[in-house]
Amino acid sequence: MVADLLIDDAYLYVDRGWEIAGGWIAIKDGRVQAVGAGADRPEARRVISARERLVTPGLINAHHHMYQNLTRAFAPVTGASLFDWLRGLYPRWAMLTDESVYVSTFVAIAELLMGGCTTSMDHMYVHPRPLLIDAQIRAAREIGFRFYATRGSMTRSVEDGGLPPRSVVQDEDTILADSVRLAETYHDPAPGAMTRLALAPCSLFSVSERIMVESARLAEAHDLRLHTHLAEDHDEDRYCAEIYGCTPVEYFERVGWAGPRSWVAHFIYPSEAEIGRLAHAGVCSAQCPCSNMMIGGGSADAMRLRRLGMRVGLGCDGSASTDHASMWLETRMAMLLGRYRNGPTAMTARDALDLATRGGAACLGWEDEIGHLRPGACADLVIWHLSDVALAGALSDPVEAWLRCGPAQAATTIVHGRVLLEDGYPVAPHLPEILRAHERLARRMQAVPVGR
Numbered sequence: 001m002v003a004d005l006l007i008d009d010a011y012l013y014v015d016r017g018w019e020i021a022g023g024w025i026a027i028k029d030g031r032v033q034a035v036g037a038g039a040d041r042p043e044a045r046r047v048i049s050a051r052e053r054l055v056t057p058g059l060i061n062a063h064h065h066m067y068q069n070l071t072r073a074f075a076p077v078t079g080a081s082l083f084d085w086l087r088g089l090y091p092r093w094a095m096l097t098d099e100s101v102y103v104s105t106f107v108a109i110a111e112l113l114m115g116g117c118t119t120s121m122d123h124m125y126v127h128p129r130p131l132l133i134d135a136q137i138r139a140a141r142e143i144g145f146r147f148y149a150t151r152g153s154m155t156r157s158v159e160d161g162g163l164p165p166r167s168v169v170q171d172e173d174t175i176l177a178d179s180v181r182l183a184e185t186y187h188d189p190a191p192g193a194m195t196r197l198a199l200a201p202c203s204l205f206s207v208s209e210r211i212m213v214e215s216a217r218l219a220e221a222h223d224l225r226l227h228t229h230l231a232e233d234h235d236e237d238r239y240c241a242e243i244y245g246c247t248p249v250e251y252f253e254r255v256g257w258a259g260p261r262s263w264v265a266h267f268i269y270p271s272e273a274e275i276g277r278l279a280h281a282g283v284c285s286a287q288c289p290c291s292n293m294m295i296g297g298g299s300a301d302a303m304r305l306r307r308l309g310m311r312v313g314l315g316c317d318g319s320a321s322t323d324h325a326s327m328w329l330e331t332r333m334a335m336l337l338g339r340y341r342n343g344p345t346a347m348t349a350r351d352a353l354d355l356a357t358r359g360g361a362a363c364l365g366w367e368d369e370i371g372h373l374r375p376g377a378c379a380d381l382v383i384w385h386l387s388d389v390a391l392a393g394a395l396s397d398p399v400e401a402w403l404r405c406g407p408a409q410a411a412t413t414i415v416h417g418r419v420l421l422e423d424g425y426p427v428a429p430h431l432p433e434i435l436r437a438h439e440r441l442a443r444r445m446q447a448v449p450v451g452r
């Protein structure tokens, strides 16, 4: 059977423990048709040579806040703690509109493609206006990106002891009704889906107990996944002790979230026993190395969590905390952080790549189809570019070289068998216009006039 596309002459990383030097991968109908080496390659309508290049599964982003690219590197809060940073930015984010959410999602996905990401979730929890997630899904569909939207929420404003202004929080009934509407409209459980939806209250301290409990109940009824920030900051420990009389993980268990539907962002400060309990329950976590280091707090010990039985993925986190969205850079940082913390034998490039692929897929409950390139998987993959200068002398291990040398950029990013990034740049329609609109909207939100 003639393939739609053949990537030829690659160093092919198919999955953990399966690599093919001089390999090829054939794609048909958005799926991996076959992989192999040498002369038995099938006929294909289009052939892309990946000569002397590494080809990997697309990286998976398990935690992000895309709209924040409208306030990147925002000078008034670059020196703030997490809670002060949030207090400084919420009034800006209260200006989000349907247009700015569409445009910021479009730009975020273009940037993710450049860093080798083929599937991303987005934790969209600021809702000053209705239908913002609808705008995000519109942008992802126009590009052809595999998108895991999450219906974020906040109910506690400053008046109720929370951090955000009243204009960005919503009442419980509005949140729950919109969660059902979005799930029924967009969540596609079918194999090879391009759009899925999870429920994602922002954090334990920003929503009411009813929202946590009812979100878990709705997830069960509609077969959805659940996501939130957990054990990110010591302020959260103090808040939970004072309001709920327990630790964040104990509260998470109490509201019915400790099950295989859930994945959490950060998970920095649980006790050893709590890690064991959530791992046993099937909860996954997403480490965000650059964001954690930028904010200057702690970071999860990803390899230790794995040893204790928890599946771990990676996320680039919000575009105003990390300010970039290269999943290659997150993967490299995860490796550096693991070795910095636990020594040179603690983590390899393959361990980090496994977090960014299989680990992310586990977070999204999607390991049967994404995060690897076994025949039958979704054809989501990346041909990587490193300059000949950066690779000079790197002769003995292409996967270690990919993450140790660099910076690496995606040369070609393919999602569902379609080339969405070519020669290192997105093929997205009307990207220049979108970037002009993004600048206009970001200037308005940051109150930075043209010329400054």
Ligand SMILES: [Zn+2]
Residues within 6 Å of the ligand: 063, 064, 065, 123, 229, 265, 317, 318
């Ligand atoms: Zn986050």
